[in-house]
Amino acid sequence: MGKTVNKQRPVNLDLSTIRFPVTAIASILHRVSGVITFVALGILLWLLGLSLSSPEGFDKAAAIMGSFFVKFILWGILTALAYHIVGGIRHLLADFGFMEETMVAGKRSAIASFVIAAILSILAGVLVW
Template sequence: MTTQRPVFLDMTKMRFPVTAIASILHRITGILLFLFVPLAIYLLGASLHSPQSFADMIQWIHRPGIAFLIWLMLSATSYHLLAGIRHLLMDCGIAEQFKQAQITVYIVLLLTVACMVLLGVWLW
């Protein structure tokens, strides 16, 4: 049975619930973390090579663009970790109701913003 219902695919006009936005952000931060793995491996390898390379790496990290990338990587890590803990709690049956899930999303977002601010203060 085929129906002729109108299809509305304009994503800019759709209004997603906060839980859907949190889920999408969790996936995006997972992709970002995957993409940042080569940078993290390079930084680790270069910093462990010798004392001089460690000192060079510290100078390199203090460049504004590199510091921003590191802040972005650590911010994505903090959100992904907190949202992952939230998902694990939901898998255990905690906060499965929609209203409780909304509250936990706001808690995760608030904690992530706090982590981002603290990371920014720590890096700069």
Template sequence: MELSEQNVNKQRPVYLDLQQIQFPATAIASILHRVSGVILFVSLAVLLWLFATSLESAAGFQTVTDLLNSLFAKLVFWGILTAMAYHLCGGIRHLLMDLGYFEDSMESGNNSARVAFALTAVLSVLAGIWLW
């Protein structure tokens, strides 16, 4: 395929500094919703393994209990619960947008994203209180 002179002479950025770009709250909300979905997908395998191990025998149950009582496991479980809370809040936000809400202006979309962030923060703190 032959390149035209018009395409070759276009001014393109040589270096794109992502730290200088200010993403709107809606873009951050969308990216985090995808990230939380991936976290939940990966954590599902770990949670199913823990569940299966706990049901195998009394020794397996004790192993899982001892593992979940460690600080590291509580932090991981808290992260999973936080990802689940965000994915739920972000999913409800997306469903409301599919129904036509928060689409009339960029400001309403940003506000709905901020509400999802705030609800996630509250749910994350409640999950932390519940775990510890």
């Protein structure tokens, strides 16, 4: 007969009470921004194909890009791309040993990546509008 395992450990089902460290938030956002960038690639390639198909296609693409909603989506795509690049550079610097492998260095680099990505997001907004 098999042994029974005593499962008297605490179970936390209220996810709103969990406090993630800044490094975990940076990692999760890096993954999310990668997915957003991947999905956006298809949309942007479709728009590029439309604009290159004919002069009428270019006019359609220009009309699509004139909408506030589309500009907002484009700004979000550029923001996700900027964060993904900044987070990727952060990971590369750590992998190649240019950053200490301590929690303090991880927190500082995560906060720095947030600040740099925020600045790039503002610049992307200026570029789009």
